[in-house]
Amino acid sequence: DIQMTQSPSSLSASVGDRVTITCRxxxxxxxxxxxxxxxxxxxxxxxxxxxxxxxxxxPSRFSGSGSGTxxxxxxxxxxxxxxxxxxxxxxxxxxxxxxxxxxLEIK
Amino acid sequence: xxxxxxxxxxxxxxxxTLSLSCTVSGGSISSGGYFWSWIRQxxxxxxxxxxxxxxxxxxYYNPSLKSRVTISVDTSKNQFSLKLTSVTAADTAVYHCxxxxxxxxxxxxxxxxxTMVTVSS
Numbered sequence: 209d210i211q212m213t214q215s216p217s218s219l220s221a222s223v224g225d226r227v228t229i230t231c232r233x234x235x236x237x238x239x240x241x242x243x244x245x246x247x248x249x250x251x252x253x254x255x256x257x258x259x260x261x262x263x264x265x266x267p268s269r270f271s272g273s274g275s276g277t278x279x280x281x282x283x284x285x286x287x288x289x290x291x292x293x294x295x296x297x298x299x300x301x302x303x304x305x306x307x308x309x310x311x312l313e314i315k
Numbered sequence: 316x317x318x319x320x321x322x323x324x325x326x327x328x329x330x331x332t333l334s335l336s337c338t339v340s341g342g343s344i345s346s347g348g349y350f351w352s353w354i355r356q357x358x359x360x361x362x363x364x365x366x367x368x369x370x371x372x373x374x375y376y377n378p379s380l381k382s383r384v385t386i387s388v389d390t391s392k393n394q395f396s397l398k399l400t401s402v403t404a405a406d407t408a409v410y411h412c413x414x415x416x417x418x419x420x421x422x423x424x425x426x427x428x429x430t431m432v433t434v435s436s
Binding site for chain 2: 209244251253254263303304305306307309
């Protein structure tokens with residue numbers, strides 16, 4: 209199985225801050241990396257697919273980068289609704305695996 | 316737009332079989348290009364992919380659960396289902412159904428809200 213490791217596991221930030229979450233795969237996954245946002249009691253929501261493609265309707269303050277084994281999700285200017293958990297996920301090969309998550313909290 | 320909704324018992328006894336269904340509305344489960352998946356999330360923890368089924372009936376299961384999992388599809392009802400046998404407390408989780416979309420690099424683009432299943436006597 210491909211292991212996905214996110215960092216940090218939690219992050220405190222303020223509205224307006226720029227934050228970056230990283231995700232590392234245990235082997236090369238090309239650009240088969242997706243990012244999700246999850247709020248308490250809700251299903252995950254796809255934000256970015258193929259490492260850097262923004263899903264329609266997702267605010268442009270979200271961006272993704274990387275290829276191979278190292279990836280990043282950046283939020284350019286945090287908004288109150290962005291405080292949530294974020295997960296990366298590889299779709300390169302089954303079994304499809306997720307990172308352990310990053311909890312983004314208000315400072 | 317396409318929506319998914321899980322249904323099934325919220326409480327299952329140890330050693331019994333967990334059975335859930337996912338109803339697809341707003342679109343056909345027989346549309347090509349999609350793989351219909353089950354994903355679970357243990358309380359306060361991360362996400363674990365269980366397996367998927369194509370509308371034709373072909374399946375792929377996570378090897379960690381393969382011996383206990385069966386995913387089936389009923390195209391006439393626009394539903395797919397999960398059976399997990401010999402459950403233990405470690406199977407207590409929120410179970411989501413989700414659509415894996417080939418147009419989006421096989422990402423899970425649509426999710427059901429999830430259903431909590433507790434394994435307890």
